[in-house]
Amino acid sequence: MSKKLFIQTLGCQMNSLDSEHLLSELKTHKGYTQTEDMNEADLIIINTCSVREKPVQKLFSELGSINKSKKTSAKIGVCGCTASHLGEEIIKKAPYVDFVLGARNISKIKDIVDKKGSVEVDINYDESNYTFGSNGHxxxxxxxxxxxxxxxxxxxxxxxxxxxxxxxxxxxxxxxxxxxxxxxxxxxxxxxxxxxxxxxxxxxxxxxxxxxxxxxxxxxxxxxxxxxxxxxxxxxxxxxxxxxxxxxxxxxxKSIHMPLQSGSTKVLKDMKRGYSKEWFLNRATKIRELVPEVRISTDIIVGFPTETHEDFLDTIDVIEKVKFDQIFNFKYSPRPNTAALTLESIVSDEEASKRLEEVIELHKIHQEELMHKNIGKTIKVLFEELKAGGEVSGFSDNYIQVFVKGSEELLGQIVDVKITSASRTTLKGEVI
Missing domain, CATH: 3.30.750.210 (Transcription Regulator spoIIAA)
Incomplete structure (x- = not known):
């Protein structure tokens, strides 16, 4: 029988692809097959994210829980960005972890998976010419x-x-x-x-x-x-x-992610982003003029240490002008080794939470407005997944999720769909 691998992936799309590469390497070189049941796994990997503080804080409690519930013989590996910056500290705090593999060292998984206590976290390791096998879902x-x-x-x-x-x-x-x-x-x-x-x-x-x-x-x-x-x-x-x-x-x-982070030129300078509020608005305006159907998403951080109320209002101003189709909102989270960690914050946690809520509520209004404009339109959808209740889902060219009544014959097809209803995040329609 083949060995079973369970991977829990946290964070961004690059982490998701790294997990696919991990699975491909372990399948090809070590004979593992993937399982969705952690309890039957012979190897459990957590592919971590360190962009925010809370997921890092939760890592060790989660590792402890996994160690108690896993099969006695199962190994535990910690991979990804948190592995990169904590390294040996992970095994010191959780000695039952079998290996630690950094985000820049994915191709080494086959070499360390059977070596108890291995730590590979070289951020200068070059994998740019390494060919990973395909293991897309x-x-x-x-x-x-x-x-x-x-x-x-x-x-x-x-x-x-x-x-x-x-x-x-x-x-x-x-x-x-x-x-x-x-x-x-x-x-x-x-x-x-x-x-x-x-x-x-x-x-x-x-x-x-x-x-x-x-x-x-x-x-x-x-x-x-x-x-x-x-x-x-x-x-x-x-x-x-x-x-x-x-x-x-x-x-x-015709979907583009434009990470704003802040609408204040002063805060953008403090963040070392390299552009101004005016540059961002110019680029967004040009894109919307050339591509009226474009869907623009963004990242926004509120409560950066130097953010005054006036700076925050600049962010609100950009949101009002661009009307983002999707916003990933965050309160500033201090991270190790970063320059902002040395800044004394002028923003209380309570005030940062209020600013975050204001961004969320304003974005909800814009989402309602933008999504309902699709009703009555005919759009092309690539269908890729069967859903409950006899529905099939896929994505439009500008990356809106669309649901229709249908069966597996639609999967992999790009077809015209007339939109009949809209929520803040998805559309429903009928195949033409």
Whole structure:
């Protein structure tokens, strides 16, 4: 019988792809198969996130719970960003953990999984030329890393300390991965990186400098590929050439993540984001003008240590002007090794909570308004999942989840759907 592997994935889409790579490596080299039942697993991996403080605090209590309930012979591994920045401390606090593997060391899993006490957390390790096997859970779409690490120095962010310096993956490797997925039936690709539109500035194999815009053009030439998505681009690198390609290339999904973080130019400077409120609004306005159906999402941090009430009102002003389709809202969370950790905060926790609630409530109003505009429209939907009650779900080109009555014959198909109703987060319709 094959050994069973259970993976719990926390955090971002890059973590999800890392988990797929972990599974692929362990399946190919160690004979593991995945299970959704932790109690039957021979190996339990938690793939961690360290962007926020609370998940890190909960890690050790969760590890203790797992240790009590797992099979006696089962091993426990901690991977990902928290593994990168805590390293040996994890095993010191939880000696029953068998190994620790950092976010920049995924390809080493086959070498350490059977070595009790192994700790591999080198953030300078270069995996940019390593070819991982495919283990995607969807037949219809795939995710591909185009870069690893981050060169930015945002004062609130721990990622450079957990994923290392930015290195781009050679374009021929990327195109080969996408082509292989398309040959297997995939119609959509998600390109992943900490700052995808900074792609091409540095390769470890000596490849000449390139650009994200050129990569988009090259990938769009793959026959059979219907949609190209990507996350996360950085507002600083949204030049006119990139925006024009986004707007005019029919294969690029008209959904874009523009992480604002703050609407205040002063706070953006304190965060070392590299752009101003005016630049962000200019870029967002240009995108909306060129692509009226675009769906813009963003990240917003309230309660940054230097954020005055007037700074917060600048954030509200940007939200009112852009009317984001989706906002990922956070209260500032102090993280180890970051420059903002040394700042004395002028914002109380109570005030930060009030600001967060105000952003949430304003966004709800905008969501209602934006989503209901879709009623009566006909949109193309790629269906990918059977749901309860005889429904099938999929996503529109601008990445709104859509539900229709239907069966498995719709799966993997891109079909026209007339929208009949809308909630704040999803649409319902009828296949035409």
């Amino acid at each position: 969807s037949l219809y779409k795939t995710s591909v890393n185009i870069s690893i690490g981050c060169d930015k120095e945002c004062t609130y962010c721990i990622v450079p300390f957990t994923r290392g310096d930015e290195i781009s993956i050679p374009s021929d490797m990327i195109i080969s991965q996408v082509q292989k997925a398309v040959d297997g039936g995939a119609k959509e690709v998600m390109l992943l990186g900490q700052n995808v539109n900074n792609y091409g500035k540095r390769f470890s194999d000596g490849s000449p400098k390139s650009s994200f815009t050129q990569l988009l053009k090259d990938i769009s030439h793959i026959e059979g590929l219907e949609r190209i998505r990507f996350t996360s681009p950085h507002p600083l690198h949204m030049d006119d050439e990139f925006i024009t390609e986004f707007a005019t290339n029919p294969k690029i999904s």
